[in-house]
Amino acid sequence: MKFLDFQAEVEETLASACRALGYKDAGADVSLPPNDSYGDLASAVAIRIAKDAGRSPGDLAVEIGAKAMDLARRTKYIGGVSPHKGGFVNFGINRPRFLLDAINGILAGDLGTTREKGEVVAVEHTNVNPNKALHIGHARNLVLGDSLVRVMRYLGQRVQALNYVDDSGAQVADIIVGFKFMGLPDEAPPGAKYDVYCGDNVYSRVTKEYETRPSLKEKQSLVLKEIEKGSGELAEYTRGIVRKILAAQLSTCWRLGATYDLLNWESQLVHSGMWEKIFESLKKMGYVRLQTQGENEGCWVIPDPDTGEEKVVVRSDGTAVYVAKDIPYAAWKIGLIGDPFGYEVYSGEQPGGPLYSTTLSGGKAKVHFGGAELAVSVIDARQSYLQKIVAKVLDKFREGASRRYVHRGYEVVALSKKTASQLGFGIDGEFVHMSGRKGLYVNVDTVLDRLKEKAKAETRRRNLSEAEGWVDEVAEAVAVAALRYELLKQDPDKMIVFDMDDALQFQGDTGPYLVYTYARARRILGKTEGRPRITLESAAKLGKPQEARLAKKMSMLDLAAETAGEFLSPREIAKFAHELAMDFNDFYESVPVNQEPDQDTRDARLALVDAASRVLAEAMRLIGVPVKERI
RNA sequence: GGGCCCGUAGCCUAGCACGGAUCAGGGCAUCAGCCUGCGGAGCUGAGGGUCGCCGGUUCGAAUCCGGCCGGGCCCGCCA
Secondary structure, eight states: OOHHHHHHHHHHHHHHHHHTTTTTOOOOOBBBBBBTOOOSSSEEHHHHHHHTTSHHHHHHHHHHHHHHHHHHHHHHEEEEEEOOSSSSSEEEEEHHHHHHHHHHHHTTOOOOOSSSSEEEEEEEOOOOOOOOOOOHHHHHHHHHHHHHHHHHHTTTEEEEEEEEEEEEEEEHHHHHHHHHHSSSSOOTTOOOOOHHHIIIIIHHHHHHHHHHHHHHHHHHHHHHHHHHHSSSHHHHHHHHHHHHHHHHHHHHHHHTTTSSSSEEEEEHHTTTTHHHHHHHHHHHTTTSSSOOOOOTTTOEEEETTTTTEEEEOTTTOOOOHHHHHHHHHHHHHTTTSSOOEEEEEEEETTSSEEEEEEEEEEEOOOOOOOSEEEEEEEEOOOGGGHHHHHHHHHHHSSTTTGGGGEEEEOOEEEEEEHHHHHHHHHHOOSSOOOOOOBBBOBBHHHHHOOOOOHHHHHHHHTTTTSOHHHHHHHHHHHHHHHHHHHHHOOTSOOEEEEOHHHHHHOOOSSHHHHHHHHHHHHHHHHHHHHHHOOOOHHHHHOOOOHHHHHHHTTTTHHHHHHHHHHHTTTTHHHHHHHHHHHHHHHHHHHHSSTTTTSSSHHHHHHHHHHHHHHHHHHHHHHHHHHOSSSS
16 A cells, blocks of 8 residues: 555655745645646646746746655655646656555555554444335445445444334334234245335235224324333234344345444333433523423424424423434434443344344443444435434534534435336336335345346356356355445435346446456466566566556555545445456456566566455455455 | 535436546447457447536636526424
C-alpha cells in the first residue's frame, strides 16, 4: 500500500518548493490526473496562485516544477516532475522502486489494514420484521450495512454489528392471528422455508382477511396487548414463532455473508425502563409537554423539527409511539443511559463467531455492547424524518449527542414492470414499490436460487469432470457475488428498479466478473514453474504501461477504504475492485507471464500477479463478495 | 402547505463532498474483430451525449449558488 507514501512525498515536496519560492499560502493539494500520460499525481497550485502572483499559470508551473524536481531527488518514490503549459505540475512515480516496495509489501501481508484500535462504533442493519422472509429491499440494507461493518473493521474501528428485531409489533401479531384465529397451520409444508411460508402464505392472507372480517382486526389488538404484557400463553407462543422465523431469516443473512454480534429485541427495549427514564427527564426540562386541549388532548407532545408543530410521543392511553422506542435504543447505543441488559449467546452456529442476544434476566456472557462512540443506523430513506426527530431528542437529552448518531439512509428497491407482471401484477408505470401485504415482492432466496441455477450451468459447461458438490459450491459463490455487488454498486440515494432478467447478468460490471478475474489470476500462479520474486533489477524490466497501471491501482486499496469509511460509502470498495479487475484483465491480455522467456522478468510478473490478486481478494472480502481459487 | 432524494447516449450508471488539462469514464444492447496462446464469465475497435431547463459566481461549471420543470418519498394517538 505504497501509493499514500508517494502522495505524502509529493505533498511535502510541493509545499517545500512553494515555500522556497516565497508562495507561502499556496497549499499543496494534489489529485489524480484524468489520464496517466500526464503523470501519477497532479497539482493545480500554480493555476490557483497565478492571479495573486501576477504570473501566468504556465510560467509558474515551470518555476515550481523545477524547484520541486530539485527537492525530489532526496525522495524515495518521486521519479520525475513535469510542468504542463496549462499550469499543472505533474509528478511521476519512480517505477522500479515503487513496484518493488509495493509488491514486496503486499506479499509480506501489508494489505493496508489498520492495526491500531480505533473508536467503538455500533452499526445497526438488516432489522427485518420477524414475520416474513427477506425480500431484495432488505438485502440492500443488509449488503450496505454488512459491507460498512467490514470496511470499518479494516480501518481499525471496533464495530458492534447490531440487528434489531421488532418482535412486538403489528406485523408479528398478524401472523399469530393467522395461526390462532384463522386456523392456518403453524408448521410449514415439507421443503418450505419457514419465513417464506409465513410471509407468502400467512401474512398476506391475514391482511387480506382483515378487509372482509373486522372482528379479526380486534383479535390483532388483543394479540398485541398480550405480547406487550410479555407473559402468558399467547406471549410464549409468539416468542416461539418469532424464534423460528428469525432462524430462517438468519440462514438467509448468513448465506449472503452477513453476520451480527448482537440481537436487540424491541420487547426488551420496551420493558427495560429506559424510555421512562428519558421521558421523565424530557418532562423535567419541559421539552415534552402534556397537551390539554385540541385534537392531541391528553397526549404528550414534542415540537416538530421542521415546522415547530407538535408531534405526539405518548398517546392519550399512556402508550409510547414508534419513535419513542427508537429513542432509548439510540441513547443506549451511544451510552447516554445506563445499560439495562445482560447478554447471552443466542447462536453458536453463526459462521465467523457467536451471535449474542440481550436479556433482561441476568445473562452469563461476559460481553459488553452499547456505549459506542458512534452509532450508525442503516435504515431506508423513508424514515429520514423520524430519524431526524430521534437525533433532535438526543440533543435535548445531551448537548451535541446527535453528532454521534448518524442515519445512513438509502433509497428503496422497487420492481420493474416486467418483473411485477411475472409475479402476476399488472401496473401502470414503469416500476412499482414492493408490498408485503399485497404479496408483491421478490424474496432474496428466490433471486439467489435463480442466480445459482444459471451459475451452475455455466460452471458445469467449463468443468465437465468436476464433482457435483464442487460445482454447487462455486455456483453458490457466484450467485452471492452477483447479488451483493449489484445491490452495493449503485448510489444509495438512487432507487433501484429491480428486474429479474437484468439481475441474471454475469458479464461486465458485475460480481461474477470479480470472481472470474481473481480465479484467472490465481490460475497463472497455479500453472507456473517460476516463483513470484522481484528485485530492483527485475522491477526495472516491468516497463509496460499495463504493469504500471496495475501496480498503482493495487496500492490504492487503503485510499479507497478511507473514503468509504469517511462517507459511510462501502461502494467505494466495489468501484475500486472493479477498476482493479479491469486493470488486471488489461494486463492479462497484453502481457505474457508464463510465456515470458526471461526468467527474472517472468518471476517479477508473477510477483505482480500474486500481489494484485491478493489485493483484489481483500477488496472483495470487504464487500462480502466470495473469493474462489478456481471457478 | 413543509421537508428529503433523484434527473448524465436506446437502457442502466461513474464522475458532483474538494470546480480544472486533448476523448465526461464504465456496463447492457447493436455492429466489426480476437481462442494450436496464462481460462472468451475475457479483450480490442465502431457508432451513440443539449450532463433536465434558465440564470448567476468564476480565468474555468456535469460539479458551487438561485429559480423553474419532471419523477420518487416523508410529514398518523400505524409500525
